[in-house]
Amino acid sequence: MARSVARSISRHPDRRQFLTAASAVGCVSVFAPSTWAEGSANKEVSWLAETQQRPEKLPADAKSFPSLLVDKAGQPIRTVAAWQERRKELLAQWQEFLGAMPAKRDPSKPPQVKVLEADTVGNVTRQRVEYEVEPGLVTEAYICRPTELTGTTSGVVCFHSTVEHSIRQPAGLGKDVQKAFGLKFAQQGRIVFSPRCFAWPANDKMAVQEETRKYLARVPKSLGMAKMLYDSLVAVDILAKLPGVDPERLGAVGHSLGAKEVLYLAAFDERIKVTVSSEGGVGLKFSNWNAPWYLGTAIDEPGFPHDHHELLACVAPRPFLLVGGESADGDRGWPYIAAALPAYHLSDPTARLGQFNHRQGHAVPPIAEERIEEWFRTYL
Template identity: 40%
Template sequence: MIRCFVSLFFCALTISSLAAQDVTWLAEVNTPPKELSTSGQAGRPAMVGLEAWQQERSRLRDQWKTFLGAYSFPELPLQMETIKQERLEHCTRRLVRYQAEPGRMVRAYLLIPHDPADAKLPAIVAFHGTSTGTFDKLVGLDAEPARHMGLRLAEHGFLVICPENYLWEQNNYKASTTAALKNHPGSKGMAVMLADGMRAVDVLLSLDAVDPQRIGTYGHSLGAKEALYLAAMDDRICAAVASEGGIEIGFSNWDAVWYLGSDVKQEGFPRKHAELVSLIAGRPFLILGGETGRGCADGERSWPALHVGQEVWRAYYPEPVQLGLLNHGQGHALPWDAGEKVIDWLDAYVADRTSE
């Protein structure tokens, strides 16, 4: 266990220095509002010694895993098969199916760049938003080109996996949650999403073309929630972007049964998503917010939770702090220019990252 803590600390301590070059606009997103007070912030870990923080970090993660009823099946054979594929201009778009857990298969698209410049490719787990077409928009099979982020990332040289969320496995979200949790009594819907996200990383690591030191994650809305949890709970993720997911529990419908359930609304509920941000600290994490409008989940109100992670970063990890908020102010959307910033971020902190 001590060896595990030392390994985690070394990885987190060195990771900020592994980027070849920071994004040029880092100061625009990592500078909190002047009026932000750090006193009495819920979810802020106590500032302790380095070794003690690693133990605290492990304890926080275990508490979240216990609450979620988290599970994973890393040794389970993938049994991956190709359903169909097509060659596009910059990549091959391959629909696959693999075993996520015993008896349950998940579909995903793999976007594999043509003629890669590197022997090993950087990779992204890209999560889709709430849509009847599930991952179609993400991989370029539906309208709204700005939301084709999986395809856009593949065009920039990333090998991308876009898993399909479990919520569409049955007729409605509640039925899908009931079915998915049948073999996991006591688990939350978010535990399924986390397990599926970790399984997507397993798929990437099974591919010879993927660099295991350069795996990031991205998601919008529903997908942002998955990206947040995957980055917080899986150290194989070296950088993340969460667009309009609602960083704190009160910002979105986190109480839905397919996410965390009604426990989060009970008086005295002890967990805060600021703790998840603190678990990510040491690895680059960008929140995209739209500020106002129907369904808008993030914006300036996201700063207190994000600032908790910044405090942890500054206490234990080298500068600069690569945790920030890009507030585009255009509601619950992903404007094209904001998507370009997402690509910049993942280029800098995943693709251009130097392996240990």
């Protein structure tokens, strides 16, 4: 079994080659200790404890995980410093599995954005922009910002779900207004950058199979999720440099497809201080993670050694809320939260990690909207 998994991973660069490449493209957070926004330690959502309670009855197929707080020598991890070493190892393993990044990037010199069109919606200026996500490869995004902003404010990168109209959804230009996080967050005083996923060659055209085929042909020692992670990092590079954005107060939010993207982004990029992941399917078996535009079929092989509780733990101690509705996420996600909480508790007894289950399917009902907004208002 181990050999079959090894074959699926061996097509990627070896660990030394990968870490060299990862450092070159700016995934430096693997080597940096976590920090959390100063001044927020005594400010909590009133329902935090609810998100950390084990469901009364777990599904029969709920997983259980061994402790992550064990070092290479098999010794218990009891300090933040020791956990940081373990975190480096976990992220390096995940990076090696994800494979090559599509290009190098310099976070201090993000791509220039060109405004294609702009309008005003109440107190928000909404801009459709284009930029080179890779050298010679242009994509689009929406920027929503408070029109009358003075000084600086928090910035949020917002990822659309699997809908034909892509970035028009978070910008408030789709029918699914409950997922218009870009527009709503700007109305509440934040600056939001909503990038288009690589599987959309145009804002109103989804071509997941074809765009994935083209990407994997161009970067064969890679996975689709590596491309999504790279594009997410570039989005944060741009967001952090936008006028009016406080680069120390950055967050990420996404639903469905977007929820998957924010999980990886939060784990790998410590600039992201607050995250909400809604109905993405935190477990590798919860949704279509084995699709070629995500992780591929290697994760289905017997003995595959990883799951996403590791990435959740790597976010610690930064606030992360998992939102489920008993579709992609729900009660069966509790073991993932439980496995990651000890890493959070090393830094602070008040772990800002939890799961809110609204039990209303693959949607963002009003109660979920309220809690997502409160999570950001409290911690960002």
